[in-house]
Amino acid sequence: EPEVTQTPSHQVTQMGQEVILRCVPISNHLYFYWYRQILGQKVEFLVSFYNNEISEKSEIFDDRFSVERPDGSNFTLKIRSTKLEDSAMYFCASSEAGSKETQYFGPGTRLLVL
Amino acid sequence: RKEVEQDPGPFNVPEGATVAFNCTYSNSASQSFFWYRQDCRKEPKLLMSVYSSGNEDGRFTAQLNRASQYISLLIRDSKLSDSATYLCVVNRHSGYALNFGKGTSLLVTP
Numbered sequence: 001e002p003e004v005t006q007t008p009s010h011q012v013t014q015m016g017q018e019v020i021l022r023c024v025p026i027s028n029h030l031y032f033y034w035y036r037q038i039l040g041q042k043v044e045f046l047v048s049f050y051n052n053e054i055s056e057k058s059e060i061f062d063d064r065f066s067v068e069r070p071d072g073s074n075f076t077l078k079i080r081s082t083k084l085e086d087s088a089m090y091f092c093a094s095s096e097a098g099s100k101e102t103q104y105f106g107p108g109t110r111l112l113v114l
Numbered sequence: 115r116k117e118v119e120q121d122p123g124p125f126n127v128p129e130g131a132t133v134a135f136n137c138t139y140s141n142s143a144s145q146s147f148f149w150y151r152q153d154c155r156k157e158p159k160l161l162m163s164v165y166s167s168g169n170e171d172g173r174f175t176a177q178l179n180r181a182s183q184y185i186s187l188l189i190r191d192s193k194l195s196d197s198a199t200y201l202c203v204v205n206r207h208s209g210y211a212l213n214f215g216k217g218t219s220l221l222v223t224p
Binding site: 031033035041042043044045048050055056058089091095102103104105106107108 | 148152155156157158159160163201206210211212213214215216217
């Protein structure tokens with residue numbers, strides 16, 4: 001069964017550094033998403049991406065965050081000038097089409113900012 | 115008012131029991147509704163979509179009441195493997211992104 005993959009599984013960084021989280025969505029999917037989940041809290045939407053541009057973003061997705069699809073398979077989330085409060089599990093998801101379609105989640109990258 | 119509200123539980127039930135979870139959502143424009151399951155420190159996985167007519171998948175039955183903005187999930191004949199957190203999920207506004215409830219924790223005991 002096709003699945004979303006994410007690397008690395010864990011990332012530790014110092015406050016103020018930049019991190020790049022990588023995702024490989026399911027190959028025939030067209031919509032890509034990043035969500036995050038702070039420990040003990042709910043899953044929160046960050047950004048959706050379609051046709052090589054951001055289609056929607058939340059208030060969490062400030063100008064320190066950016067997304068990119070550098071080639072035909074990878075989808076990345078970059079966080080610049082990391083803050084302690086960025087520590088969370090970051091999930092990538094993809095879906096074949098739009099809002100009524102199932103989103104499939106990757107296993108997540110656990111980010112710890114020290 | 116929170117966008118998606120759920121009773122956090124935990125629900126502790128014996129094997130074989132029937133358990134029901136409820137959820138309310140605030141955005142009347144929402145069009146897509148789901149129940150996801152999340153095991154500890156794992157990714158959310160789709161359990162089932164929820165339709166206005168109600169739908170059933172084996173031991174699981176989901177109902178949607180648009181007028182009351184209320185979603186339910188019924189699990190019959192609970193198994194130990196059903197122990198997890200159940201997430202009520204609604205699409206944001208008219209877009210593609212999803213709003214998650216905080217989840218209801220279920221523990222099924224022998």
